[in-house]
Amino acid sequence: MTNDYVLEARRLVKRFGDFEAVRGIDLSIERGESFGFLGPNGAGKTSTMRMISAVSQPTEGTITIFGLDPSTHGPEIRQRLGIVPQEDSLELELSVRLNLEMFGRYFDLPRRVVRERATELLEFTQLSERANEKVDNLSGGMKRRLTIARGLINRPEILILDEPTTGLDPQARHLLWDRLYRLKREGVTLIITTHYMDEAEQLCDRLVVMDRGTIVAEGAPRSLIDRYSTREVVELRFASDNHEAFHDRLAPFAERLEILPDRVLLYVHEGDATLREIHASGITPSSALVRRSSLEDVFLHLTGRSLSD
């Protein structure tokens, strides 16, 4: 191989009947990179993930993973992948440890190796104390960690995580992020989908923003923000529900304006200064907040919709 791409995809399309979930996307992911797919529900993230997991076949286009074609070398490729699906898909009736050990057998790992790794991974995901408990009794965050541990049982070169922290409380998310950082330091390539901005900003070296089956932007989180947004954002709320009415009065204060159902966003260079000018002009919002631009703003700018839609 001439480059160090572990995964390359060209003109990838996935259709289900008449519905086109993925509409011709290109991807190149380097070894050791932490790569993200950001987009709202229904953007085509999961369909893309299933194709790059060598599980589902693209309707059109080509993929190579480790330089191999998934349509002819699926088992060989998946032997080297770790996949953490959106649903945990654990055996609820069995113990935490058995979930790992039984899964390890799918990879043809000798029993002794599986046992050792299960012990290590339980330690790594802080589940050692629950090793002999039924999975059914675990909290959502613990189940998620176990699913990640399961995805690591074959020491994968690429770990693919679909919405790893959806539905978890902040503490559980931070613990999970910490584990993912460690894996990245150990050289594991991470591929993550998320609809959380902060998650993408925290975890990804590079990401693509997906919307309606296509990639609308690509780059490092910070460079996307620099390219598609201003440095700061002023968020204003008004007592009146009719935020549109404020458009003309607020437009002169900002480079760009977004009117959302519950608030108005002003894209500006210097938030505090703008806010002072607004107050001085006699406009009185019921609340005001100055913050730094985030990927949410990038998404809003690119698609005209917020991610939580």
Add this chain to the structure above:
Amino acid sequence: MTPTTHATQRQPRWLRSWWYHAAFYAQTWRGSVASSILFPILYLASLGVGVGHLVTAHTGLVEGQTYLHFIAPSLLATTTMQLGEGESLWPVLASVKWIRTYHAAAATPLEPDDILFGKLAWVATRAFVTSIIYTIIVGCFGALTSWWSLTLPLIGVLITLAFSAPLVAYAAAAQSDASFTTLYRFAFVPMFLFSATFYPVSAYPGYLRPVVQFFPLYHGVALVRAAAYGRGSLAIQLAHVAVLVGLAVTGVLWGRRTMRRRLTD
């Protein structure tokens, strides 16, 4: 390039799937074993000895057998049918839709075919063990009079697969379990009752016999009886075998399609 996994493979992929089922069963078998020994004994004691007492008093022998000896072999056929049904509908739908453990397996080196073959091999294993237990119990009731009885465990496996393979295929494509209950009510229960299980097919009027002979279970029951008593022509028995093998093979071919579509789309 790293060496391909073929070179170092120790266990065929379908066998890993079989192992998974076996390991799962090893955790949960305790309840089912007691009942699979106790149930046939109670059944034969009640129907065979109890009802058999009445039948003998009123009718005498049934097809040359006491009533107990007449119904005992058919118990093996109905039990292996029920095993095939029970292992195939809800457990498979749960694995592809509710808990999605087959999807988890499809994200490993296993292919949909491996998952299907491992499952069917495991169901066949259970049918074999269950059939051995039943053969011994039926034998203890004195209902086995031929060396052909030694083939009963294999016949049991065949009956289970004739049901399990098509039902796994069907469940792998199902969106909900609504139709499963209908299948039980309108197919499995009538089949259980009317496949010449409790009385010979000669008890039906002539025009109904072809209907009974249409039931897959009828062929299983006929085959089991023939093996138990060592009677009947070999050609007819081979025809019964052909029907059951046909169902199993059709089920496997269909299941390869539905399982692949479900897990890789």
